[in-house]
Amino acid sequence: MSADSEAARLRPEQLAGGLLTVDLAALKANYRRLVAEGAGTPVAAVVKADAYGLGAERAAPALWDAGARIFFVALPDEALTLRRVLPAEAEVYVLGGLFGAGAERDYLAAGIRPVLNSLEEIARWAALAAAEGRALPAALHVDTGMSRLGLPTDELARLAAEPERLAGVEPAWLISHLACGDTPDHPLNREQLQAFRAARERLPRMKASLANSPGSFLGADFRFDLLRPGAALYGVNPTPGNPNPMAQVVRLQGRILQVRVIDPPMTVGYGAAFRAKRRTTIATVGLGYADGFLRSLSGQGRAWVSVAAGAGGEGTAVAVPLVGRVSMDLITLDVTDLPETPPVGGFVDLFGPGQQLDDLADAAGTIGYEILTSLGRRYRRVYEGA
Ligand SMILES: Cc1ncc(COP(=O)(O)O)c(C=O)c1O
Incomplete structure (x- = not known):
């Protein structure tokens, strides 16, 4: 008897030393819990890194069933996975921006949207929109204190002075990311909030999103038009030091x-x-x-x-x-x-x-x-x- 047919006789539970059970009902309940926490503010789902290790191909459709319509991933490859498993109406954004020269055409063809992180990326997306003869949707990330991704202060000032740079860009969301949301008393939270409000006022009118999981629990000021949680969906405590409001998934x-x-x-x-x-x-x-x-x-x-x-x-x-x-x-x-x-x-x-x-x-x-x-x-x- 071949090794293959021997292996085929092992039952699935005999094949591995560890059993990982993902409770999709708990995942959906966590999504609804976040909607309640945000008092009805729309809630996007951050499903990067294979839905934080749970398996995006199963988690993303479950989140869609629970009501999520907007999804964020880190990489274009992750966005392509979502495109395969989610309905066409789902908005899928790549936080990492445009990867490589010419990537914008591939994003458009694949139906995935960039989060534009610099003037250079805005220019590329705008050029594609001009070539296509129509506005193309994207999110815009402004840095308010994280110093990783997003328009730095000088680029924000140039964009505010020359808003025509956004011609052809249909800015679906203005986003920024909190550095210390899990420490509610940290002064940087209010500083980032002020910086985000100020950025919003200087730019053409856009819907806005600041709060990740812990930020979703910082109160109404941080909600804007969209919550953007990842970890809390999967059962990580968004309020460290306090009882976990999320279900274990x-x-x-x-x-x-x-x-x-x-x-x-x-x-x-x-x-x-x-x-x-x-x-x-x-x-x-x-x-x-x-x-x-x-x-x-x-x-x-x-x-x-x-x-x-x-x-x-x-x-x-x-x-x-x-x-x-x-x-x-x-x-x-x-x-x-x-x-x-x-x-x-x-x-x-x-x-x-x-x-x-x-x-x-x-x-x-x-x-x-x-x-x-x-x-x-x-x-x-x-x-x-x-
Ligand atoms: C830009 C951005 N938004 C939202 C999230 C989701 O954060 P969390 O998992 O803390 O909810 C992340 C995750 O790192 C992120 O980078």
């Missing part, structure tokens, strides 16, 4: 491959980073840094194991510590204190219902954004609630 579980009992002074994993001080039961789980389970979680993270309750009772999830280093395909858990040893072939939770994504991110010394966008390709992915 992603659940990551790992399969227990082996369980062993070790005695002191035995060690676990690379670098002998964990040494048993007592008789210790170790469960080895089949995912690691190759799956985006960050190596900085070595000796830091926790997993949650379901423990059956007594007769008739509900099972509960109990936290167990990660011990030793995260390796490429494996992590090791100290399950000694559980009332019963978890079974080989069973699953533990790494984040999801028990442990918030942001807690895991804290343990890794990073942010939920990085955990999600690092999620690996090897997981068995299951989409629920479509």
